[in-house]
Amino acid sequence: MDDHGNRPLRCQAPARRALRGSGPAVGLTLALAAGSLLAGCKKPGAENFGLAPPGPPATAAASGVDLTRVDLLQQLLNLSHAEVTARLGPHRIESQTRWSITPVVTATTASGAAASSAASPPPGVRPGFREGSPAQPYDGGAAWESVATTLEETRLAAVDAAGRLQLASMNDHGTGVDAVLDQNFLYLRMRYAPYIRYKPEAEQVTRLRALAYEPGAALLEAVAPYIRLSAPTEATAAGRAAWQVTLSRQDAPAGGRARGASGPLSAWRAAAAVELLDGTVTVDRQKGTLLALQLHTRFIAPRDGSAAAERVQVEAEHQVQVVALGASVPAIAAPAEWIDPPARPRPMLDRQELLNGLVPGRP
Numbered sequence: 001m002d003d004h005g006n007r008p009l010r011c012q013a014p015a016r017r018a019l020r021g022s023g024p025a026v027g028l029t030l031a032l033a034a035g036s037l038l039a040g041c042k043k044p045g046a047e048n049f050g051l052a053p054p055g056p057p058a059t060a061a062a063s064g065v066d067l068t069r070v071d072l073l074q075q076l077l078n079l080s081h082a083e084v085t086a087r088l089g090p091h092r093i094e095s096q097t098r099w100s101i102t103p104v105v106t107a108t109t110a111s112g113a114a115a116s117s118a119a120s121p122p123p124g125v126r127p128g129f130r131e132g133s134p135a136q137p138y139d140g141g142a143a144w145e146s147v148a149t150t151l152e153e154t155r156l157a158a159v160d161a162a163g164r165l166q167l168a169s170m171n172d173h174g175t176g177v178d179a180v181l182d183q184n185f186l187y188l189r190m191r192y193a194p195y196i197r198y199k200p201e202a203e204q205v206t207r208l209r210a211l212a213y214e215p216g217a218a219l220l221e222a223v224a225p226y227i228r229l230s231a232p233t234e235a236t237a238a239g240r241a242a243w244q245v246t247l248s249r250q251d252a253p254a255g256g257r258a259r260g261a262s263g264p265l266s267a268w269r270a271a272a273a274v275e276l277l278d279g280t281v282t283v284d285r286q287k288g289t290l291l292a293l294q295l296h297t298r299f300i301a302p303r304d305g306s307a308a309a310e311r312v313q314v315e316a317e318h319q320v321q322v323v324a325l326g327a328s329v330p331a332i333a334a335p336a337e338w339i340d341p342p343a344r345p346r347p348m349l350d351r352q353e354l355l356n357g358l359v360p361g362r363p
Contacts, residue, residue, distance in 0.1 A: 064232035064243035067283060070224055073245075076283060076290060077217035081209040085159050087287040088322070090329040092158040095214050095320035099151040104300055104311040157213040158324075164332040165205070167212035179208050180334055187335050195338040215290050216318045223297050225253030226274040237282045237291040238322045247295065249277035272301040276315075292321045 066072055085091070156168040163183070170176030176191040186200040188208075198204075220227070228250040235244040253274075279295035298315040324330075 064283075064285070067232045067243055067245050067281075068229045070227050070229060073229070073281060074217060074221060074224060076288065077215040077220060077293075079215075079289065081157055081213035082206075084213070084289050087289050088284075088325060090159055090161045090326055091322055092324040092329050093156070093213060093320065093322050095155045095216075095318070097151075097153045097214065097216075097219075097319075098317045099153075100315040101149040102313045102315075104313055153214075155212050155214050157209065158329065158332060160329050160332045161327070162331070164334075165209070166332045167208045169211045177208070177211065179212075180332060181205060182332075182334050185334070187338055189335075195335040196341055197338045198341060214318075215320055216293055216295055219295060219297065219316055219318055222269055222272060223274045223277055223299060226250055226277055235282055237284075238325045240287075240291060240325065241285045242282045242291050243285055244280055244282045247277060247279040247281065249274060268301040268303065272299045274299040275313075290320065290322075294319050 084093075150172075152172040154168075154170050156166065158166040160166075165181040166179070167181075168176065168178045170178075170191060174191065178189050178191070178195075180187040180195075181200065184199075186198045186205065187195040188198060189195040226249050228248045230246040230248070232243040232245050235242045237244075274297065276296065276298040279293065279297075281290070282292040283289070284291050295316075295318045298313065300311055300313050302311050
């Protein structure tokens, strides 16, 4: 624990270690998470989808035709939670993501496995990774497991009428973080641990908000060239007038890859092949913020982006929904029980303070 109270934000490390022991899931899931970028550009049309200069929302256009643009949809999903809060006011947003990571078995791989196993797997997709050896999931018959590597994540981001925040991110690997912020203090706890009360500092709350609010921007960005958007239809969500568009898969990727994260952890994006894509997106007409999203996609990609790399199949189901707005959002209360931050011994600093300069320092 450091003096700034930042260490609890590393709560996802155990989950990453668990994934790392299960196979190539970690590279892809972390790359997807790292792909979220807050983008901004000039917005054509009358609707205020967060791209126009600050000011009151514009009158909604009659058709919502701007939502047929994938790049605009990506920018909507990249709005920060602070910006969403400024537009929606008190709200409660819940999301859930299910991941399944599976090695792809080629005909060559299957024939190689036959040499060391009487019951070799046929070509195609087979679930699972070799226990304890994620770097070599195809090493003989013992490599084939019966269960795929999976991860399920749930998140909550809520703001009440008094401006108090409740933020949570949990997963089924037994790790997570839960936080409450009132006017004076941040109450933060690791899963199964007591709350610790802090004076929030620097970007601590910003990082927690990014952890708890997951609109699905990085996942959408990974499959963006394959997205086909339907014409918007009128809808209602959380009591708000909205536009809804349907997402489907087009056979060939359209144009170049969308802008996003770059570097070694994102190299796999250029070689990703999308097999399945469907979902819906619901956007507030006046506020230009996401009210609901359902996205189901499956794609095959190399682990590190090189042509010779082992390939994995990634299947993801992501749902996010504004479940309450305005007066229907329950008040958020500070935890009844909490502890002070643990103190780190500082013998040299304490010694210097006690001596109060009686012993001169070294030149």
